[in-house]
Amino acid sequence: MVKAVVGDETQLKLAENRLTRSAIPSQVGLVIGKLSSNLDKGFVYDLVPTPSNDNGEPPCSLIDGVGVGNSKKKGSSRTKSQPESSTLFVDNEWVSEHARQVSRMLLGGMKVVGIYIWVNESSFKNSAITLCQTVKGVAQAASLVENDWNERLLIHISYSPLRWTCRNCSLAANIASSNLRPCDFKMGKVLSSLQTFRCTYNFDIRLPLGHEDGRHIGRFADVFRHGIMIHAKELRSSKALIDGKLEDIIMSLLSRVEMLCDEADRESESIADGGKDSRNQISIEKPVPQLNLGAQRKQYNISFPRRVFIPWLEGTYICDYIKPSETVEVVKDNCVDLMSMEAPTDASEILEPEYEAPPLITSTTKSFWDIAAHDSSAAKSDNSVSKRNEGSTHRKSAKSSDLNPMVAVLVVVLSIIVGLVFFLIRAA
Template structure:
């Protein structure tokens, strides 16, 4: 449960000034911040407006009441209500959540609206908050924030919205809100994480997961379990307590996974396995910590960011491949005749592949955002950092990075095995058996003849050594007598 919310005063005051000058009747957007389970508090970093939809229409508008007869009968003016394109706001949240790094999440929704219209639109706002939470799906607490910036009268109100199945106006609960210096006190943690997962591919009768997407999601979930028990080194020292980190600068984190914790190696019979999926590489992760939070929170955020990053890359590949099934990233496909040529990559059935198949994953690049904090994006091998610049402007309403030094590409140097995580399907076991049996049959007579000779030579040598030992023994016995 959220007990309090602290917003970055420079960012929120700047937003209020912009909205006041714009004289917009309404605006809706995303609240970006960090939920601290140790402090039961949310730290708001920024508020990002949802851009116009593909038709150029704003994500929110005021629905005015034109029914004069109803107003005359009630003798009171019918209050205005708020219309929100909830699907578009949720889609915005889905894309923005991919650009945020460890610990920084979409924590709710903000709305610029008059007080009367707000009171008449609480259910709509709660439904919007719930849709955003489901689209982002990155924070494991059962509530989100609804920040109301009222221009009539001028004030800020923060409420916590419970994500219950049945959304009502009673789902909103007042929340303590204040402005402060949030960004100046955050600390940065960086981790270059190496991973190497090998998951067996089973026959149809024994397979729980068959398609490329399902098998790889299973491999990622397996690695998530491995990371749960991983120890951490911070700046070369083992993290053993929950004391706050007082030193400044970027802290280097190394995760130590126990050697025998590879749960991806399942007990199985060789006859059930037709191949192997190899998923390996090296990725970069960042996490940010408030000065009052324990170091363990940064470690948890880094572990979560690693898994989220892998899942985001898989989602990007699946989304784009499903949207253009004939392209499939120009990857050479070697499949059986049972698989249609237009089948998307994410739906490839691994049991039907007859030769090795590899697919590069997008690489993660970073751009400076606020107070030295980074946001990220994922680029395909053919894409440049111009894609990152466009996404920063469109999705985060920030100025496009013009200085190359503000763009960080840590995974570029290890692109051959880090940003391109390869999975290979081995030759089916039945073919291996046939090849082995054939080689045995072809060389049975010749190898059989040769196999007798070494054994015969060993017996003769042993006999000669035994006779020589007996003779030496008799000789020593007579000389001693």
């Protein structure tokens, strides 16, 4: 259980100044940090505000009082007249989606460990259950995978008076205000204690298709996730561990699989929307993650997105992933939107240590199913050739059987003649 939390003083003071200058009545965002089971402590590196949704609406707002009007007016000032009945509305799905995408950009040792809320004291007390639900949604969207904690942090930044408090939110099945327990919270130097480790990992995995009866054959995404988790168990026996954990290899592999699945789902939705009107123009096929592997007769080459590293805070890095056809310029928008940071102005600051491996299957190489079909037809062809050869042998045998009596007669006659010649010679 997390009993004490230490936040990086530099970054949290910057967040405090940003919030006080904004004069907004409420804000919700993610807590980036680390939970240590050995120390029963939590460490907070930074607070990342959740951006507005696709409709331009803020992810949280005050309702049932003056706060509603204030939350919709740009530049509106905080008021002490907000009624005690004001409660907080939070778009849980949007905050959870933000957590899911941000978790992909974090390296080993940094996780989404909870949420923060900027709101007055009374509204916070009236919204405890709502906030617990938001914390639980974030925990599900950004799982810590290894030794996953059954708790997350909820940091409350209150104004009038300005005060920081931290609570430990238990992820119990029944969400209630009693799930929130106070933690000892203080600020100090946290980011400076982080260390950087580098490693190279060559990834190669072969996934079984299953039995011919199809009972154990599933979609690509399901088979791939299952294969990755089995591979993760093998990786955990590695000797290159930091704090008893495998750096961030497993999370990186899972993130790339999820990106492939997300892209395929978007393609599937676009095809479903336009498929009725354009069936003659395009061939409607299931995207790779939806494929039934046992029913396929096509060759598929799948290139994982490449990982690039972007400077973040005090010498630390975050990461993003780009397709083979993309450049590092595409990661700048994600840095601004998801991490609320300034994008690197110099592209050379973005590190690209990975390269795409040469394809194992070229366009001239046949797929498994082509080879299987070829072997089947070849076997049939061989059988027909064997039959033809067998027939030819029978015909030759028939001819030789016709010649055998004649040869025998000639041999007998020749033997008699030779015998008579020797007899006459001796008699003379």
